[in-house]
Amino acid sequence: MSHDFGGLRAVNNYNLSIEPAQIRGLIGPNGAGKTTIFNLITGIYKPTEGSIIFNGHNIVGKFPHEIASMGIGRTFQNLRLWRHMTVLEHVKMAQYSKITYGIIGAFFGTAKRNREEAEIEERAFKLLDMLGIKELSDQKVVNLPYGAQRKVEIARALATEPKILLLDEPTAGMNPEELAQMMDFIRQIHSELGLAIFLIEHRLRVIMELCEIVQTLVFGEVIAEGPPDEIKNNPKVIEAYLGKEMVA
């Protein structure tokens, strides 16, 4: 797919193919268009050209919440949490698409609504427990330390039961210890939930250790694609990150 913002071609002939349970990475300098690609996949923008096929369906033109219900979950680079809600409420809210009680249930407190709300809460507790943050469930997210907030952001995306999870710079702003914890966290959710993960990252260490195949995006174009070892030594990648003089 390709995408223009007015006269600017932000993404040019981008191709991606991701298999179930694969972990792929996307690296590139700031402003390369990585988050734009996430936004295109999740339906926030509609690509100027091209198609996105998910599970056999073309999802171009669908609403973001429809795409999310179909199984594409995501986190945001700068954390988009809901200030006035607790951790538990975040994970419950992400199950919105599973609600069938409608406005009658919502207005009149029917048995069906009570049952579904209880199920939603139970699923939420189970997920928080699995991710090791159950003790935080009654905390307002704004009171949590940054590392915990990042985990809540991921937990919330997982509550949508995605088949593929798009993580936008999950380790931004973390110190080495938090970084190691986050990488373990990502490995854990990959192995326990068996979902595909598409990761935007700046730190090569994270990419090396977690990803099977990596794409490098510069000015909206993929300049290199392959396993981490190849990418690390690719002269074009080194030039993009470190400058022409370093290549020689």
Next chain:
Amino acid sequence: MEANSSKKKGRISRVRHWCSKHFSDVPLLSWLIGAPVAAVLEDFVGTPLALGLGLPKVPVLFGFVLMLKKPLLIPSILIYMILIYILPVVVTAKLTAPLFNRLASKLLNVSGRLSVVIHLLLLYAGLHLWSSISAYRLLTLKLTLIAVMVTLSLNVINGYMGEFSCSHPGFMALGAYGASVFTVLLFVNDKIFGPAHLPAYLAPYMFPIALILGGCLASLGALAIAIPSFRTRGDYLAIISLAFMFIVKSMIENLEVVGGPRGLSSQPDLAALPIVFIWAVLCIWITNNFVRSTMGKALNAVRDNELAADAMTVNTRRTKIIAFLFGAFWAGVAGGLFAHVLRYVNPGTFGIQKLAEVLAMVYFGGLNSVYGSILGAVSLSLLSEMLRPLEMLKWIIIPLLLILLMIFRPTGLISFKEFDVIKLIQPRNNSREKS
């Protein structure tokens, strides 16, 4: 450096501490029985006591109007308030606390709903007895209950969903006229609509239909705001909603068939206190059910971060439509009740002045909170009546109060607090397990 806020804090917290020490074991049931007791007391000894204290008659609205008109009588008024209201309520509450704690817990064990119904009956008894003394009290009480509905429905849009909607007077107008046209057309021999089509004894049974029709008409109007809200927020939506309010007002002023600027009168006398009370309770109950559900919390998600809500499977369009139409519906029902309480409605009521009043009630009471809406509506309604003798000053004092509040508590008096009915009616003794 020395931190020295302890002196002032000490006084306030000491008072609070004293209050909680002596009254934390009083269940809601005991407070609710205090009101009918005080009202009955006032019925029997109110007039002689008032005359004995030098007051011309029983002070109608807690004596504030009298205090402003004749400041010399303030000590007498205070004595009256203490003897008739404060003392009986407090004493009854404390005395009945042990018995009613047991009763409250027994009732809860039988059925939560039964307990709620009994509390509501007691509350109604108190209000009925208090207001039966004077027609002015009855009118003020009815208008206050209607204000609660308006404030709560606006809070759903402005508080829970964080929009700034100025269209509520328009929704009220649509509901008021919708319900009025229905009842006047069918039950009243009127020069505009012709003879009555149905017998008068059917009117009370059709009144709910009239109100619901008014509410639905308001909801239909709300589509004009909900659909633009898909693309715009904040200031732009405020302008659109303001335009909507003016359009509705002007439209009615130009509709000769409903009386134009002269208004529509001769609505049948259908808005008795029990009716208004029941509709207010329904509004509170349904709204509370809604905002406590995950579907209702989606309003908060759309407010706090719409992009994230979209990414988490929340259908943001549907959420916005539900919020606007729901808020408009109850504003419409409130408008219909308003028209039938006054038995007259005219478009001039639903302009900028009304907008200022309802916005003040919502932001004063507290955003995103059922308690806040009730508090805001009651306090500003009563304040508005109490300051009536001051006329122009009233509209200096009330805005000043609002400004002061915005400085010290920007989100209102009681904001973001969940209304948990079961917690409210639970027995308050130490033996009870905290849930």
